[in-house]
Structure formats: C-alpha cells, structure tokens
Amino acid sequence: MANLLSRRAALAAGGALSVAGLRPARAQAPSIKLGVLSDMSGPYSDNTGQGSVTAARMAIEDFTRTRPGIRVELISADNQNRADVGMSIARSWYDREGVDCILDVPLSALALAMGEVVREKNKVALYTGPAASDLTGRACGPNHIHWTYDTWALAHGTGTALVQEGGDSWFFLTADYAFGHALERDTGGFVTAAGGRVLGQARYPFPGTTDFSSFLLQAQASRAKVLGLANAGSDTINCIKQAAEFGLTRRGMRLAGLLLQIPDVHGVGLQAGQGLVMTDSFYWDLTDGTRAFTERFHPQNRGIRPTQIHAGTYSAVLHYLKAVESLGVAEAKANGAAAVRRMKEMPTDDPLFGRGEVRADGRKIHDMHLFQVKAPEESRGPWDYYKRLRSIPAAQAFRPMADGGCAMVRT
Known part of the structure; x- marks a missing residue:
C-alpha cells in the first residue's frame, strides 16, 4: 500500500524522508500530501520527531476510515535544527514534491522564515511545534496557523x-x-x-x-x-x-x-x-480521550507518551482534512489561503483538546493547564508524573488578538 519514495524527494531531505500512502492509488483522484518537518535526531526529537509522524498518521487513518474517497499521503524529513536546511526542504516540498501542507516545524527561527515562502507558494503551514508568539503577531499570515502553544x-x-x-x-x-x-x-x-x-x-x-x-x-x-x-x-x-x-x-x-x-x-x-x-496544553492522563489516544500512540513511539506537540499534530491534521473535505480537494490544493480561511470558519473539535477555534490572527485557542511534577511517593508508576494545579480557560490562555500586532486583525 505504501507509495515508493521518489529519488528526488530522497535527495531533497538527505535521505530522511519516508512516505506513507494510506489509500490505494487512483489516478483520476488527486491526493492531499502532508509533510512533517521536524527534529528527528536532535535535542527535541522525543518531544517532536517520529512521534509527530505517528500522530499525523493516526489522524489520517481516523479521518479516511469514514471517507474513503479522500486520499492522503504523508512524508517526513529532519530539519537538523537548522533554518537553512529546513527552508531548503520546505521549498523542495512545495515546488517539486507536491506537498500541500507542512506540519510541526519545532524551530521558531525556521517557522518565522517559512512565513513568506508558504504565502508566496499559496500553500499551508500548520505550526504545531514552534513556540514564538510572533507567529500570530508581527509575523502572522494568511497561509499558516499556530496550533498548540506559544511563548x-x-x-x-x-x-x-x-x-x-x-x-x-x-x-x-x-x-x-x-x-x-x-x-x-x-x-x-x-x-x-x-x-x-x-x-x-x-x-x-x-x-x-x-x-x-x-x-x-x-x-x-x-x-x-x-x-x-x-x-x-x-x-x-x-x-x-x-x-x-x-x-x-x-x-x-x-x-x-x-x-x-x-x-x-x-x-x-x-x-x-x-x-x-x-x-x-496536554497531558496524556487528563481525560478519557487523552488516555485512549495514548493507548494507541505509545506502542508506536518506543513507549514514549505523547507530548502536546504530538497531540497538536493529530488535532491540526484532523481539522485541516475536515476543511479540505468541506472545500474540495482540488480547491484546497490550488489555494492554501482558502483552506486556512475554511479552517478559521469551522469550529475545532477533537478528543484531545475538545472544542476550540482558530482566530483571525491564526492562533488556535483551547484551554491550557498549570501542572506540577509529583514527588516520587505520589506517583503510581512510570509516566504518572503530573498533578494539575488549575486550568486556564481558552479565552484567557492566549494573548488577546488586539495586542499581537497582526496586520490581518482589524482593530
């Protein structure tokens, strides 16, 4: 079922790409192509990396299970925590590999640099990994969304x-x-x-x-x-x-x-x-939904429990594919800004974050939580590490839209 990795894609990502074609090929039907651009081997790899690929694949499987007419491909690459490497891969993906949407990008400098490229190519970037709040402030744009958390x-x-x-x-x-x-x-x-x-x-x-x-x-x-x-x-x-x-x-x-x-x-x-x-924004043992996701996720991720970046990748892919379905695959591929607009028009809803929304400045909002690490005697076993001190409602958890300086926001 897996599509073969093209020679050109392998060269573009230094051999770090993998492709998962999740539906049999149908020449007459265009497919949506997603690319997870992440830290696969560096200091952030456990928090992002292959776990983000796994989360994206799970979202694709969950979405296409009831929508067999929509085909989705998934590839991935290591940005090596270098903005120049990441930019080269992103341009190659958009220009030559037919990638419609890039995900994760756990390097703020790279995400900030990608803003102009994704707008120029009229593609989509869903930033589930980087933290800089400027992505929905001075560096906001019509083709990207900042999904999981920010500084x-x-x-x-x-x-x-x-x-x-x-x-x-x-x-x-x-x-x-x-x-x-x-x-x-x-x-x-x-x-x-x-x-x-x-x-x-x-x-x-x-x-x-x-x-x-x-x-x-x-x-x-x-x-x-x-x-x-x-x-x-x-x-x-x-x-x-x-x-x-x-x-x-x-x-x-x-x-x-x-x-x-x-x-x-x-x-x-x-x-x-x-x-x-x-x-x-996420803890694996927070709700029935987070626990059920974790039970599926961690056996595919070397036993490591999911992070908020992994959860955000799942959530973002699911919402993007819903927007693609609503807009139509051909239109979503041709017009990334239109796909992002549709994502903003539709409320978000998934088992990991519950209901939320994507604001006009591209900030996806949901509750955040203040946690404290347990003492050894408080833990029931491996990975039982957090106790929740309080939750911060979505409306208070993120910077007010009027304070960010985003040019797309009418004040």
Missing part, C-alpha cells in the same frame, strides 16, 4: 503563578536563538506585571551546549528565587540535572520549566524534577 501562553501560566506564590525574583537561563529570546521576553513581562523582578539572564549557544555549570553559577550568584529555563528538550533535562548536582534547589531556588514536556520529566526523573511547575 505568551507558557509565560502567562507559569510566570504569573510563581510570582503569586512568592517567587518574585527571577534569573533566566536562555537558549540563544529566536525561541529562547521570545520565551524569556514574554515570561519576564509577566513577572514584572505581577510585581516581580528580573535580576539577570545568561544566554548559551544553541545547539551544542551540554555543560551549564558556569551559567548555573551566575544564577546562584544572583540570589534570585526562581530560575526560569527558557529552553527545551535535552537542554532542559541537562539544566535540571546539573542544577540538582549544584544544590540550587536545596538552597531554596525554584526551577521553572518554561517549556517542559513529559519525555523531559521522564529523562530527569521525579527525584530531581519534583516540584517543577509548568504550563502545558
């Missing part, structure tokens, strides 16, 4: 909560690129708005840094009450482990994982991670 939502949930609990002085350890800068900026804004102070920051080169000792010493010397980790993936894991080794938490400093996901907690362990507070 504003993460900062709003975690920054505000910790200041209210007494964590009124912060030091940031920040990955030195677009995502880290945006997360530090947005969180710092909420800290000061809540009456707290930012005492300093240390920015480290990304990628390639594994020893954070000098940066942690700067944080310790600042005497801040909270160390905000404006990073993700294996960088966050290393920071938390090394902070424990340095005894920062024993001396009273709290750690805030500003983009902490379930594989990161698994990698850190509850002994070092207990008490960490984070904001997330």
